[in-house]
Amino acid sequence: MQPGSTQDPAPLPWLTRLQALFDQKYRLSRALVGRAMDGFGAEWAADFESVLETFCADDEALQAAVKGYVAFAMDSMRRQKAFEASGAYPVKSYAQAADEVYLNDAHMMQEYLPGLLLSHFLWPHHYRQLRFFDTAFVAPMALGAQPRFAEVGVGTALYSRRLLSRVARATGAGYDISPSSCRFAERHLAAAGLDQRYTMHQHDVLDGGLDPVPWLVCVEVLEHLERPVEFLRALRAGLAPGGKAFITAALNAAHADHIYLYRSGEEVLAHLHAAGFVLEQSFVATAHAPASAGAPVPAAAAFVVC
Numbered sequence: 001m002q003p004g005s006t007q008d009p010a011p012l013p014w015l016t017r018l019q020a021l022f023d024q025k026y027r028l029s030r031a032l033v034g035r036a037m038d039g040f041g042a043e044w045a046a047d048f049e050s051v052l053e054t055f056c057a058d059d060e061a062l063q064a065a066v067k068g069y070v071a072f073a074m075d076s077m078r079r080q081k082a083f084e085a086s087g088a089y090p091v092k093s094y095a096q097a098a099d100e101v102y103l104n105d106a107h108m109m110q111e112y113l114p115g116l117l118l119s120h121f122l123w124p125h126h127y128r129q130l131r132f133f134d135t136a137f138v139a140p141m142a143l144g145a146q147p148r149f150a151e152v153g154v155g156t157a158l159y160s161r162r163l164l165s166r167v168a169r170a171t172g173a174g175y176d177i178s179p180s181s182c183r184f185a186e187r188h189l190a191a192a193g194l195d196q197r198y199t200m201h202q203h204d205v206l207d208g209g210l211d212p213v214p215w216l217v218c219v220e221v222l223e224h225l226e227r228p229v230e231f232l233r234a235l236r237a238g239l240a241p242g243g244k245a246f247i248t249a250a251l252n253a254a255h256a257d258h259i260y261l262y263r264s265g266e267e268v269l270a271h272l273h274a275a276g277f278v279l280e281q282s283f284v285a286t287a288h289a290p291a292s293a294g295a296p297v298p299a300a301a302a303f304v305v306c
C-alpha cells in the first residue's frame, strides 16, 4: 500500500516511512495504515502526516515513536485477553496506577505517550472520536465569542493541539498530574508552534483550582479513577455558566492504568448526570465487531455536555 495513492497524491513522507517501518520490523501492524486510508481517506492521511511531522524531529524520533506504539499496543492486547477471560480489570488503586504509569518517566516518554498519540490515528474508534470532537466541539467553539478552554488529563496534547490550531483566537490551559505528560505536551505544542497561547499546569484537579472556562475537554481520564463522579464534580465546577464540556471514557478496554470498568455509554452518562452535567450530544465507536454475541469490545464513548 502506498499512502496517498489517490489521483493527485499529496506527498506523505512521514506516513510512507511509518508504513516502511511496519513492513520491515513490525509486520503485525502493517495493515493499519492501509485500513485507515481505506476507511478515512486523504483527510486522515493529511491529518496524521501533520502530527507526525511536528512530533518527529527526525527519523530516529519516528523509529522510537513506532517502537513505543508497538509496545503499547502489544501490552494492551495482552491485558485485553485477560479482561475478556475474567470480565474484570485487575484490582488496582489509583495510587498504584500512578506509580506504575503516570510517575514512571521512562514508560511515559518511551511507550505510553507516543503509543497513545499514534493510536489516535491508527485505531479506528480513536480516530472516529477525534472527528466527532471536530464537528461537535471544535466547530462550535470556533464560532463562539470566547474561545478560552482548559483540558484536564492532557496526556499527548493532541486534543489541545486541535483546538489551538483550528481556532485561531483560542487560548488554553492544560492540567495533568504526570510530570512526563506535562513535558510531552509542552514539547508537542512548541513543535507545532502553538505554545504561545497555552499554559501547562502539573496539577490534580481533585485538589480544586480549576479556573472556570467556557470550553472544557477531558479525554480518557474517567476510567483511570477510583471515584469518577467526584472527579466529574470537580470538572463541573470548572465549567463557566453557559459553557460546554467534551468528556470521554474508554469502555471495555484493559490498560495498565484503567481501574474503573465502564461497560456501556449509559454508565458514563449516569455518572455525568450525577455530577450535574446535562447531555447535548453523544457518540460511541467500537474498535471492531464482537468475537461472539455479547462479547465485550473496546469502545470510545464521547459526550458534549453543559
Ligand SMILES: C[S@@+](CC[C@H](N)C(=O)[O-])C[C@H]1O[C@@H](n2cnc3c(N)ncnc32)[C@H](O)[C@@H]1O
Residues within 6 Å of the ligand: 102, 116, 117, 152, 153, 154, 155, 156, 157, 158, 159, 175, 176, 177, 178, 181, 203, 204, 205, 206, 218, 219, 220, 221, 224
Ligand atoms: C489516557 S491519558 C489521557 C489522554 C489524553 N487526553 C490524550 O488525548 O492524549 C490519561 C492522562 O490523565 C492524567 N491524569 C490521571 N489522573 C489525573 C488527575 N486526577 N488530574 C489530572 N490529570 C490526571 C494522566 O497523567 C494521563 O496523562
